[in-house]
Amino acid sequence: MSLTYKISIHDPVIIYHLSGKITSEEDYNEIERVVFDYLNQNYFRIVFDLKELTHTNSSGIGFFMRTLTKSRIMGGELVLINITGNVEKIFEIAKLNQVYSICKNEAAGINYFNS
Numbered sequence: 013m014s015l016t017y018k019i020s021i022h023d024p025v026i027i028y029h030l031s032g033k034i035t036s037e038e039d040y041n042e043i044e045r046v047v048f049d050y051l052n053q054n055y056f057r058i059v060f061d062l063k064e065l066t067h068t069n070s071s072g073i074g075f076f077m078r079t080l081t082k083s084r085i086m087g088g089e090l091v092l093i094n095i096t097g098n099v100e101k102i103f104e105i106a107k108l109n110q111v112y113s114i115c116k117n118e119a120a121g122i123n124y125f126n127s
Contacts, residue, residue, distance in 0.1 A: 015039045025122050026055040031064035034072030047079055056088025059121040063094035068102060089113060093121040
């Protein structure tokens with residue numbers, strides 16, 4: 013598996029710190045199950061820290077879109093933080109920076125939900 017993650021909870025916000033790359037369904041299967049389990053526990057204010065995510069493709073974009081949709085259905089939101097390098101370029105090219113709420117760092121991502 014190319015993707016690893018850590019979770020930190022700043023109730024009611026949950027932060028997923030992603031490391032590695034998402035290039036296939038196999039890469040995100042585990043994290044998707046975990047995210048949807050937490051969504052079902054009412055953690056629908058989601059921050060994905062992409063600081064250590066080195067690459068993604070349409071598989072990763074699909075995962076992020078499903079998570080965004082589910083969180084919004086539940087009355088929440090998904091915020092992306094620390095987007096850099098290749099991942100930032102993909103989001104810009106696909107104009108996804110106009111779809112997602114993007115913050116510079118963890119503090120800003122958490123504060124997004126307080127405003």
